[in-house]
Amino acid sequence: MQTISKTKKIILSALLLTLTIILARFLSIKTQFIAISFSFVPILLSAIWLGPKYTVIISGFADLIGAILFPFGEFFIGFTISSVISGLIYGLILHKKQGEFTKKQILVRLIIASSIVTIFVNMILNTLWLVIMYDKAFIVLLGARAVKELIVLPVQVVTMFLVYQGLNPITKKYLF
Numbered sequence: 001m002q003t004i005s006k007t008k009k010i011i012l013s014a015l016l017l018t019l020t021i022i023l024a025r026f027l028s029i030k031t032q033f034i035a036i037s038f039s040f041v042p043i044l045l046s047a048i049w050l051g052p053k054y055t056v057i058i059s060g061f062a063d064l065i066g067a068i069l070f071p072f073g074e075f076f077i078g079f080t081i082s083s084v085i086s087g088l089i090y091g092l093i094l095h096k097k098q099g100e101f102t103k104k105q106i107l108v109r110l111i112i113a114s115s116i117v118t119i120f121v122n123m124i125l126n127t128l129w130l131v132i133m134y135d136k137a138f139i140v141l142l143g144a145r146a147v148k149e150l151i152v153l154p155v156q157v158v159t160m161f162l163v164y165q166g167l168n169p170i171t172k173k174y175l176f
Helices: 006-025 040-050 052-069 077-094 103-134 138-174
Strands: 028-030 035-037
Touching: 006 028, 006 035, 006 040, 006 052, 040 052, 040 077, 040 103, 040 138, 052 077, 077 103, 103 138
Parallel strands: none
Antiparallel strands: 028 035
């Protein structure tokens, strides 16, 4: 796999940023304490194709732009920090500068990256932000959020693996 030109990276970043905002703000299920969406798909694709630097920028801007233009509840900078940390973790684990991963390697890396983000960012850090915002008990919120995250984790890994495998021939032909 060859590298992507700077122009293609910028265009792809804009498309993935837009798709992230649409999936997170319009095509999601949200309650005060739990959100379910497929906004992870463009973030993970960014991590695989573009690396950590672009993924951090896309994750951070997607959260900020989404919160400003299409707010859901009050804005809290902690969730933007969580988005940036998630983008960094995904980018560091899923991006390969030269060549490409085998199917087994990408699956293992998806499991590792998604598990780290699920446990440390989604369950612990985001629950902490909710405790700070709403003055609720950490353990009570963590219980409900942990159940959701543990159900969503395998769905996320399988979805991303299938999307990546489906897009891989197209990206080889047109992107690289």
